[in-house]
Amino acid sequence: MSGSGSTAPRILIAGDVCGRLAALYKRVASVNKSNGPFDALLCVGQFFPSDPSGIEDMQKYIDGTEPIPLPTFFVGNYGEGANLLLSASKLKAAQAGLSMEGIPVCQNLTWLIGSGILNLHGLRIAYLGAKYIPDLYQDAKGAAAAGAHHEDDVDALRAFADDKAVTDLFLSNEWPLGVTNGADLVNVPPNVNAATGTMIAADLATELKPRYHFAGTEGVFYAREPYLNPDADHCTRFIGLATVGNDKKQKFLHALSPMPASTMALSDLAIRPPNLTVSPYEIARIESKSAGSRATNLRNGLAKDTSRGGKHPVDVDGQYWRYDVGQTKRQRRDDGDRVCVEFVTRGTCSREGNCRFKHDLGDGTPIPKGACFEFVTKGSCERGADCRYRHSLENPERREPLPAGVCFDFFKTGKCDRGADCRFSHSLDNPAPPRPTGPCWFCLSSPEVSTHLVLSVGDHCYCALAKGPVVQGHVLLLPIEHFPSTVSLAFDVLDEMQKYIDGLRECHRSQGNAIVIFERYIQLRAGTHAHIQIIPIPEAEAQSARGAFETAAMQAGFEFQSLPSGKSHRQAREALWELVQNRNYFYVELPDQARLVHPLDGGAKMSMQFGREVVATLLNKPERGDWKACVMSKDEETNMAEEFKQLFTNFDPML
Numbered sequence: 001m002s003g004s005g006s007t008a009p010r011i012l013i014a015g016d017v018c019g020r021l022a023a024l025y026k027r028v029a030s031v032n033k034s035n036g037p038f039d040a041l042l043c044v045g046q047f048f049p050s051d052p053s054g055i056e057d058m059q060k061y062i063d064g065t066e067p068i069p070l071p072t073f074f075v076g077n078y079g080e081g082a083n084l085l086l087s088a089s090k091l092k093a094a095q096a097g098l099s100m101e102g103i104p105v106c107q108n109l110t111w112l113i114g115s116g117i118l119n120l121h122g123l124r125i126a127y128l129g130a131k132y133i134p135d136l137y138q139d140a141k142g143a144a145a146a147g148a149h150h151e152d153d154v155d156a157l158r159a160f161a162d163d164k165a166v167t168d169l170f171l172s173n174e175w176p177l178g179v180t181n182g183a184d185l186v187n188v189p190p191n192v193n194a195a196t197g198t199m200i201a202a203d204l205a206t207e208l209k210p211r212y213h214f215a216g217t218e219g220v221f222y223a224r225e226p227y228l229n230p231d232a233d234h235c236t237r238f239i240g241l242a243t244v245g246n247d248k249k250q251k252f253l254h255a256l257s258p259m260p261a262s263t264m265a266l267s268d269l270a271i272r273p274p275n276l277t278v279s280p281y282e283i284a285r286i287e288s289k290s291a292g293s294r295a296t297n298l299r300n301g302l303a304k305d306t307s308r309g310g311k312h313p314v315d316v317d318g319q320y321w322r323y324d325v326g327q328t329k330r331q332r333r334d335d336g337d338r339v340c341v342e343f344v345t346r347g348t349c350s351r352e353g354n355c356r357f358k359h360d361l362g363d364g365t366p367i368p369k370g371a372c373f374e375f376v377t378k379g380s381c382e383r384g385a386d387c388r389y390r391h392s393l394e395n396p397e398r399r400e401p402l403p404a405g406v407c408f409d410f411f412k413t414g415k416c417d418r419g420a421d422c423r424f425s426h427s428l429d430n431p432a433p434p435r436p437t438g439p440c441w442f443c444l445s446s447p448e449v450s451t452h453l454v455l456s457v458g459d460h461c462y463c464a465l466a467k468g469p470v471v472q473g474h475v476l477l478l479p480i481e482h483f484p485s486t487v488s489l490a491f492d493v494l495d496e497m498q499k500y501i502d503g504l505r506e507c508h509r510s511q512g513n514a515i516v517i518f519e520r521y522i523q524l525r526a527g528t529h530a531h532i533q534i535i536p537i538p539e540a541e542a543q544s545a546r547g548a549f550e551t552a553a554m555q556a557g558f559e560f561q562s563l564p565s566g567k568s569h570r571q572a573r574e575a576l577w578e579l580v581q582n583r584n585y586f587y588v589e590l591p592d593q594a595r596l597v598h599p600l601d602g603g604a605k606m607s608m609q610f611g612r613e614v615v616a617t618l619l620n621k622p623e624r625g626d627w628k629a630c631v632m633s634k635d636e637e638t639n640m641a642e643e644f645k646q647l648f649t650n651f652d653p654m655l
């Protein structure tokens with residue numbers, strides 16, 4: 001196999017893990033030693049334990065007590081404790097909206113939710129998550145709760161099958177029905193027969209034509225002879241994997257190092273191995289035509305068993321006609337009524353005018369990116385706040401200002417999982433700003449505010465001297481209204497805040513200083529009033545600021561995440577929102593434009609004075625890190641404020 005000079009990724013695929021992560025990673029470690037290092041591990045079949053006693057061991061990995069040694073992806077979100085262990089991830093999924101790259105569960109563990117195409121080291125990996133439960137196939141809410149796949153998941157993947165790109169891998173939990181048709185029976189495991197697997201997996205394998213198809217669930221290892229796909233030059237290898245740690249010593253871990261098809265020459269892709277067979281699904285289709293009348297008779301007698309996508313009755317006389325592609329095609333929803341998944345996901349469609357799926361709402365208005373199919377077609381969605389898709393037909397790319405007081409989540413996604421507990425308005429029509437539940441030092445209208453510290457007041461924000469400043473010129477920037485964090489601020493408030501930041505930056509530059517900007521948001525029961533701190537540092541120290549924050553983070557036991565640079569302040573704020581969502585966070589913007597974030601999960605703690613401590617250390621004045629050590633008398637404060645006001649006059653955006 002020759003590629004375009006790039007190296008092929010090295011991946012491992014495992015069968016049903018059933019919660020046995022210790023056994024799995026032990027085997028991975030030994031394979032890694034002999035044949036590694038591997039880039040990723042993909043798991044098919046049931047990922048969670050079969051017995052409740054296994055939940056505790058699994059929890060250790062998910063809460064980070066036990067490390068996960070390499071990036072691991074799973075599609076089998078079922079088993080004991082699955083709902084419990086995935087509850088936080090489900091919230092993330094609902095907020096993240098449509099994403100093909102999966103939902104992070106913890107460090108190095110990703111849940112491939114629903115269905116989609118994952119790009120992993122250049123490999124195009126199609127996946128169908130969850131399992132087939134006939135009664136839940138058209139029940140979105142029930143399917144999500146039971147770890148079953150829904151019609152929409154399957155349709156979504158079918159839409160991608162039309163892409164010209166070759167699919168390298170296909171992961172399904174269940175075997176494709178009829179995969180042993182035309183195979184050498186000597187290699188077929190004894191308990192596998194014509195009724196093994198689901199028609200859904202077979203349908204998708206037929207349409208996706210993957211180079212490799214992996215499945216679990218059956219508890220046996222089976223590598224079928226490669227088969228040729230009709231209308232394609234490349235062949236497919238199906239591999240069923242056994243359960244991790246099974247006592248029959250059946251193979252459950254498979255190593256693969258495929259060159260991505262996108263980097264391969266067509267002639268290499270079309271190489272035909274000597275033991276090639278015709279497609280097992282093609283055999284089924286031809287046989288079904290010749291035995292059509294008998295099939296119809298049997299179907300009429302067994303209507304329930306032959307329901308769409310279901311397992312067909314057991315092999316009565318050794319014929320293959322039970323797998324009937326024509327039948328499933330007719331029972332599908334009419335394509336013209338279906339939303340184009342590619343268009344909804346990417347905002348564009350590679351098929352453009354030739355696409356047979358819907359791109360507009362019926363009146364020429366394009367379907368907005370990330371919109372919920374069910375919401376688009378029916379006007380409502382039974383999944384409610386749990387839905388991964390947007391329940392709004394507004395275009396999410398619009399740059400209209402967020403109305404003051406409107407919930408950011410609601411504005412962006414049309415839903416908010418805080419429901420009635422949310423402190424923001426879930427209506428775009430009549431928003432009212434949030435009210436503090438007690439006295440607030442920062443609400444400009446409140447009697448508690450220290451007016452002698454106020455430097456400048458705008459339409460939405462104001463600027464005040466920090467109480468106990470690290471250095472002269474250390475100021476706070478705050479919204480006038482009681483908004484909890486800058487992430488929840490309306491765009492017009494943010495815009496004004498940015499004008500203040502620009503003014504302050506220029507003001508300090510005139511004094512030979514750069515600025516460090518940071519915000520610490522901790523949700524308090526009594527409510528939080530957003531404030532960002534701006535501290536000048538000498539230009540000479542500007543290049544050291546990032547290192548100082550990263551070192552301090554390391555010492556405090558965490559690592560900052562970077563937001564993409566070169567974005568506008570609105571884009572940066574949205575990126576911050578995407579990252580932190582409902583969590584507390586610490587955010588810092590450095591003189592070199594770097595924007596670093598540390599989201600605080602659950603009860604995660606962080607020093608109240610972290611930001612000022614780092615700056616004080618950077619300035620070689622560590623004693624100024626403590627706020628209380630810097631408190632001044634009211635007269636001193638008044639003088640300092642007057643002095644700074646003088647300096648700021650030429651830069652104040654409100655003057």
Ligand SMILES: [Zn+2]
Nearest residue numbers: 340343349355
């Ligand atoms: Zn399309």
Ligand SMILES: [Zn+2]
Nearest residue numbers: 372381383387
């Ligand atoms: Zn929905």
Ligand SMILES: [Zn+2]
Nearest residue numbers: 407416418422
């Ligand atoms: Zn809300």
Ligand SMILES: [Zn+2]
Nearest residue numbers: 440443482529
């Ligand atoms: Zn307030």
